[in-house]
Amino acid sequence: MSAGGESSRERILGRVARAAASRGRLSHPGALATPAAADPVSGFVKCFTSSGGEVVQADRGRPANEWLTGFLQALEPGVVGVAVGPEVPAGLRPRLPDVAAAHAGAGISVAWGAVSESGSLILPSTGTRAVQLLPPVHVVWVPEGRVFARMEDALRELLHGLPAAVGLHSGPSKSADIGRTVVTGVHGPGRCMVVFI
Amino acid sequence: MIRDYAARSREIIRDEPGVREAVTGATIAFDEKRRKGYAEVDADAWRRWAEGVKNHTLTHLDHYLTEAEARLRANGAQVHWAADAAEAREIVIGLATRRAVASVVKGKSMVTEEIDLNPALEEAGIEVIETDLGEYVLQLLEEPPSHILGPALHKSLRQVQDLFAERLNTAPDGDPDTLARAAREVLRNAFIDADMGITGANFLVAETGTVALIENEGNIRLTTSLPRVHVAVVGIEKLLPRMTDLAGFLQLTARAATGQPIGCFVSLIQGPAAEPGDDGPEEVHVVLVDNGRTDVLAHEHAWEALRCVRCGACLNACPVYRQTGGHAYGHVYSGPIGSVLDPGLLGLHDAMPLPFASSLCGACEDACPVRIPIPELLLEWRREAQDEGLTPWKERAALAGLASVATQPGLYRLAGRIGSRLGARGAARALPMLGEWARDRALPKPSPRTFRQLWREGIE
Incomplete structure (x- = not known):
């Protein structure tokens, strides 16, 4: 509380209102019209891969979980234990031992959706954040029909059931803070891989 | 001064x-x-749009601050108001001490630098660890950031090699990859051990109470996800009306900063973990800071x-x-x-x-x-x-002198004649303020006759 018993909240809001009243209230310019890609999936692939993300084709002749198991084991270094988000259905879970995210070779998630214009994956907190962040490799299943052309479209849709937190992942973790050289996997996953379903 | x-x-x-x-x-x-x-992109149109949205927001800031507060509370987050830096520090330290917080991890934040939060936390016996790689380097060096985006961009690779060799036992010629890995190891443990994560905010969306944070490393995602308490310190000017506005600002800010379509990681935080399966913080606090902004x-x-x-x-x-x-x-x-x-x-x-x-x-x-x-x-x-x-008084005197010479034709003629005899360099050196200006400059040789003389004689 500041002098005179007026709370900081009242003081700040009062000063803001006085400044606004003396200036006149300006109107909102409406929506920003950004062009929508005709083919959102290929737009997403282009943008996501140019930021260092990887898009992997699953072998559709085999069950998805079998294919993923082989794929993870063949990575360098081969994945032994995995951390899998609770949103991942049985058919998409690799047949590898579940371990804590901090010790897993890979994290497996299903995206709520993706955005073409920015090459972003939309990952709700219900998918457990540790799975999305701690393992060095993050493999994300993306339903092909859930790729939105524009960020605005995706966020508008998300408003209908907004979880406590949402992460937009648009490539691997990177930094150029040391000697202006880009290094990956600084804090989050060094490899971020998308598989369309 | x-x-x-x-x-x-x-x-x-x-x-x-x-x-x-x-x-x-x-x-x-x-x-x-x-x-x-x-x-x-059509950057001119994007920038005009962003200017319009911000002008609208700033002239309706009382409305949007109140809306954001109500929404955050409905989401289960707690909102605090700080009139100045001292009050903001007091709020954060109060939160930390009441929850017996021993260590804090931080995401890069200009506003927490502005309010001098780290020294205050340390004084209260709380360990503070900066987790942005550049900020971590500077924390080891006890230096403030030099740039909003690349806080340590004034440091060479050699300087970081020497620092990490001494503090983290890396090889003296370690490449950036090796150095980053060494820092990652230290910081990974810090994330897991920390009781509280402190960040700033790039934006606060009134409609949803969303604290939006843009980054490339993932340290802010971890800071806001792993510790049991998250505190976001937010300047009151960071408001945006709606999520659809945020869609444009996330992309424009990234393009302006690094040319990327968007940061590698964006965190959109509405409140504490609520749903089963969500491993996020039990408490989310938003500290709204004025500290001179209402004066501006x-x-x-x-x-x-x-x-x-x-x-x-x-x-x-x-x-x-x-x-x-x-x-x-x-x-x-x-x-x-x-x-x-x-x-x-x-x-x-x-x-x-x-x-x-x-x-x-x-x-x-x-x-x-x-x-x-x-x-x-x-x-x-x-x-x-x-x-x-x-x-400076010399500058005021020089400008007053110039004004009086320029408004009196007789004086102006006299000054012109003196100037052309002395040469511009000599004249400049003889005058206050201009002397300093002329010291490091090569000046052209003045014409032996003034413009007025040439005009009278008919300019060829």
């Missing part, structure tokens, strides 16, 4: 020549990426500087900033935006002579994603400084 920008600049250029080289190289690279990022908002001209999204584009474009980096400016906000914001936040007297630390070339305004008229605002602060008698 509490700082001596000119003396600090001279010292940096003379004693630390590597700073100029590193800052110039890094900012030119950032600026090129920004140009490329703008060229991929009330200023007839300077309020436009509150549109700033802290992308660093104006620093990267500025030929003056490139010579010294941020430390010469003496305040957390440096470069062109600092030179217009600091007089508003600190008071003009305390920010002098920053409005003069510019050549007024206009590159900053062209780069700014929210079209802040920085050169115009610099001139406005200079006018105010002149009116308040804050400029």
Whole structure:
């Protein structure tokens, strides 16, 4: 509380209102019209891969979980234990031992959706954040029909059931803070891989 | 005047020549990426739109602050209001001590630098660990950040190699990959052990109470996800009305800052973990900070500087900033935006002579994603400084002298004749203020006859 018993909240809001009243209230310019890609999936692939993300084709002749198991084991270094988000259905879970995210070779998630214009994956907190962040490799299943052309479209849709937190992942973790050289996997996953379903 | 920008600049250029080289190289690279990022979209239209949204928000800020507060509370987050830096520190330290917090991890945040949060936390016996790689380097060196985006961009690879060899036992010639891995190991444990994560915010969306944070490393995602308490310290100017506005600002800010379509990681935080399966923090606190912002908002001209999204584009474009980096400016906000914001936040007297630390070339305004008229605002602060008698007396005397010579034809003729005899250099050196200006410049030789004489004789 500041002098005179007026709370900081009242003081700040009062000063803001006085400044606004003396200036006149300006109107909102409406929506920003950004062009929508005709083919959102290929737009997403282009943008996501140019930021260092990887898009992997699953072998559709085999069950998805079998294919993923082989794929993870063949990575360098081969994945032994995995951390899998609770949103991942049985058919998409690799047949590898579940371990804590901090010790897993890979994290497996299903995206709520993706955005073409920015090459972003939309990952709700219900998918457990540790799975999305701690393992060095993050493999994300993306339903092909859930790729939105524009960020605005995706966020508008998300408003209908907004979880406590949402992460937009648009490539691997990177930094150029040391000697202006880009290094990956600084804090989050060094490899971020998308598989369309 | 509490700082001596000119003396600090001279010292940096003379004693630390590597700073100029590193800052110039890094900012030119950032600026090129920004140009490329703008060229991929209709940047002029995006910037005009963003200017309009911010102007609307700032002139309805009472409405949007109240809406954000109500929404955050409905989401289960707690909202605190801080009139100044001391109050903001008190709130955060109170939260930490009441929850027996022993260690804090931090995401890069300019506002927590502004309110001097780290020393206050340490004084309260709480360990503070900066987790952005550049900030971590600076914390080990006990230096403040030099750039909004690349806090350690004034440091060479060699300097980081030496530092990490001494502190983290890495090989003296470790490459950036090895150095980053060593830091990751230390910081990974810090994330897991920390009781509280502290961040700033790039935006706060009123409609949903969303704290939005943009980054590339993932350290902010971890800071806001793993500790049981998350505190976001947010300047009151960070509001945006709706999620659809955020969609544009996330992309424009990234393009202005690094030319990327968006940061590698964006966190959108509405409140504490609520659903089963969510492993996020049990508590989320948002501290809304004024600390001079309502003074800036009330200023007839300077309020436009509150549109700033802290992308660093104006620093990267500025030929003056490139010579010294941020430390010469003496305040957390440096470069062109600092030179217009600091007089508003600190008071003009305390920010002098920053409005003069510019050549007024206009590159900053062209780069700014929210079209802040920085050169115009610099001139406005200079006018105010002149009116308040804050400029050096020699300069005021020289300008008064010039005014009286220019308005009296007899004196003007006399001055012209003296000038042409002495030569421009001699004349300039003989005059206050101009002497300093002429010291490092080669001046043209004046014509032996004045313009008036030539005019009378008929100019050929």
